[in-house]
Amino acid sequence: xxxxxxxxxxxxxxxxxxxxxxxxxxxxxxxxMFTPGLRQPGAEKHAAAAVTGVFMVGLFYCMMRTGQTxxxxxxxxxxxxxxxxxxxxxxxxxxxGSMSIPIEHMVSGDTPxxxxxxxxxxxxxxxxxTLVFPGSILxxxxxxxxxAAMIGLWLAMTLVLGKGWCAYGCFFGGIEEGFAAIPKxxxxxxxxxxxxxxxxxxxxxxxxxxxxxxxxxxxxxxxxFKAVTEFPAVRDVETAIQFGVFVLLFxxxxxxxxxxxxxxxxxGFFCPFGAFQSIFNKINIFDIRFDRxxxxxxxxxxxxxxxxxxxxEAVGKGEARMSCMKCGACVDGCRKGAAVWHIKGTAxxxxxxxxxxxxxxxxxxxxxxxxxSVIAHGISTILHFVLKG
Amino acid sequence: xRLRITSxxxxxxxxxxxxxxxxxxxxxxxxxxxxxxxxxxxxDPVYSGGNVLRTFHxxxxxxxxxxxxxxxxxxxxxxxxxxxxxxxxxxxxxVDQTIDMDGDGKPDLRLVxxxxxxxxxxxxxxxxxxxxxxxSVANLGNNSFTELLVRADSRILLRVPLAGKK
Numbered sequence: 001x002x003x004x005x006x007x008x009x010x011x012x013x014x015x016x017x018x019x020x021x022x023x024x025x026x027x028x029x030x031x032x033m034f035t036p037g038l039r040q041p042g043a044e045k046h047a048a049a050a051v052t053g054v055f056m057v058g059l060f061y062c063m064m065r066t067g068q069t070x071x072x073x074x075x076x077x078x079x080x081x082x083x084x085x086x087x088x089x090x091x092x093x094x095x096x097g098s099m100s101i102p103i104e105h106m107v108s109g110d111t112p113x114x115x116x117x118x119x120x121x122x123x124x125x126x127x128x129x130t131l132v133f134p135g136s137i138l139x140x141x142x143x144x145x146x147x148a149a150m151i152g153l154w155l156a157m158t159l160v161l162g163k164g165w166c167a168y169g170c171f172f173g174g175i176e177e178g179f180a181a182i183p184k185x186x187x188x189x190x191x192x193x194x195x196x197x198x199x200x201x202x203x204x205x206x207x208x209x210x211x212x213x214x215x216x217x218x219x220x221x222x223x224x225f226k227a228v229t230e231f232p233a234v235r236d237v238e239t240a241i242q243f244g245v246f247v248l249l250f251x252x253x254x255x256x257x258x259x260x261x262x263x264x265x266x267x268g269f270f271c272p273f274g275a276f277q278s279i280f281n282k283i284n285i286f287d288i289r290f291d292r293x294x295x296x297x298x299x300x301x302x303x304x305x306x307x308x309x310x311x312x313e314a315v316g317k318g319e320a321r322m323s324c325m326k327c328g329a330c331v332d333g334c335r336k337g338a339a340v341w342h343i344k345g346t347a348x349x350x351x352x353x354x355x356x357x358x359x360x361x362x363x364x365x366x367x368x369x370x371x372x373s374v375i376a377h378g379i380s381t382i383l384h385f386v387l388k389g
Numbered sequence: 390x391r392l393r394i395t396s397x398x399x400x401x402x403x404x405x406x407x408x409x410x411x412x413x414x415x416x417x418x419x420x421x422x423x424x425x426x427x428x429x430x431x432x433d434p435v436y437s438g439g440n441v442l443r444t445f446h447x448x449x450x451x452x453x454x455x456x457x458x459x460x461x462x463x464x465x466x467x468x469x470x471x472x473x474x475x476x477x478x479x480x481x482x483x484v485d486q487t488i489d490m491d492g493d494g495k496p497d498l499r500l501v502x503x504x505x506x507x508x509x510x511x512x513x514x515x516x517x518x519x520x521x522x523x524x525s526v527a528n529l530g531n532n533s534f535t536e537l538l539v540r541a542d543s544r545i546l547l548r549v550p551l552a553g554k555k
């Protein structure tokens with residue numbers, strides 16, 4: 001790499017020309033993804049597609065130029081997290097007049113399907129071939145977010161990303177990542193390492209409970225993001241309690257705790273889908289490793305990891321835990337270049353930049369396809385409000 | 390030697406993963422969705438109302454009677470049967486109608502409710518069981534999957550609780 005150099009953080013930086021060259025495939029991909037948006041009627045849709053395309057390509061260029069991943073990915077991810085509710089809520093209000101979903105829409109199969117439900121569907125579907133969700137399997141005019149479409153999207157992206165879904169695909173994680181980015185330092189530093197096991201306990205509980213009572217228990221009672229998306233219409237004491245729980249969990253896990261700890265606390269300490277997604281890290285070819293010869297046990301990676309996927313034991317073993325979402329925070333922060341991107345089967349540190357590039361092309365392609373369309377929808381909604389009221 | 394083989398294999402899989410990424414929006418996503426849609430799954434009848442049992446016509450509207458739904462062992466709610474009137478606009482402002490649920494020529498239920506002109510206004514009504522299979526309800530609500538009288542899009546959807554178990 002003639003025009004590539006190493007920074008003090010051992011990251012590979014590149015010249016402008018080489019960075020542009022490496023960004024070109026992503027330019028083509030982005031054009032492919034956003035051309036349909038440009039064909040839709042409406043100036044705000046054209047503007048949103050163009051802005052999002054430039055945004056996604058620009059961030060990828062920055063990744064190539066600086067060698068940093070986490071910093072640029074975070075900008076995308078926070079934008080995704082905050083623009084998803086904008087577009088989604090506006091669509092709900094336009095169709096239904098409210099963020100709440102009344103029972104008459106549920107029995108009509110009009111509940112938009114969210115990937116968080118997937119773990120709860122498995123056992124009842126395997127035993128009885130029924131899906132315990134008040135949505136529709138195929139898209140309908142009143143519910144384009146069908147179960148089949150979301151399953152297809154999630155499984156296809158999971159094959160590429162593994163747990164990376166939580167850093168490049170999930171439209172909820174960006175909200176807490178945004179709040180975690182606000183303070184310069186964590187005010188709450190002592191976090192019990194065992195907290196990382198809670199998502200597994202929540203996953204086991206909701207899977208068993210959903211199988212027993214044939215209800216998507218997490219969606220009905222525990223999902224913090226219902227507070228900023230949709231929730232069952234409050235018509236009695238039970239639905240009032242549900243709404244209260246959603247607001248409390250959102251405030252605590254998505255706003256306050258990330259602000260205090262600089263961690264993604266809902267993802268790291270609660271989210272059952274994150275735990276479920278960790279299983280797919282086992283079949284994904286990319287992971288994060290630690291070169292023991294270079295490591296000085298400074299623990300910067302442990303502090304930087306947003307989801308407690310790295311602790312002293314993991315560093316000692318030379319491998320991030322299976323809950324690692326490949327966000328790149330540890331690699332970017334490691335001053336000795338000991339934390340590295342890695343392709344399973346290859347020697348640790350043999351060619352980490354090749355591993356990073358191969359992973360990033362796939363991950364950013366997915367981010368542009370899915371997250372990019374969500375961001376474009378959010379921008380288009382804002383433009384619509386600003387221009388047309 | 391072993392490291393070399395695994396290294397070549399690993400890098401090959403990484404490159405294949407990249408091609409899989411390219412296929413996601415072009416083929417893979419739609420392929421998986423289509424396979425899932427045709428795998429024979431169905432929405433739980435407690436939400437969907439179950440399968441259609443029979444259909445008959447009123448004056449300008451259609452009445453669709455669904456099969457009885459029996460919740461699973463620990464599932465919340467009681468057995469019920471769904472009836473749908475469509476379109477709602479063809480119904481009179483005051484509905485007082487007997488319904489033959491099983492098609493044996495004898496009325497099984499008497500349904501009484503007012504249909505406000507405001508489509509967002511809640512419905513208030515009652516159902517009287519004329520057959521021991523059903524349970525009478527004085528005030529049908531809008532917050533239970535198994536005891537329901539609501540306007541859903543252009544339809545009136547009724548869920549009547551059954552008196553006994555399967």
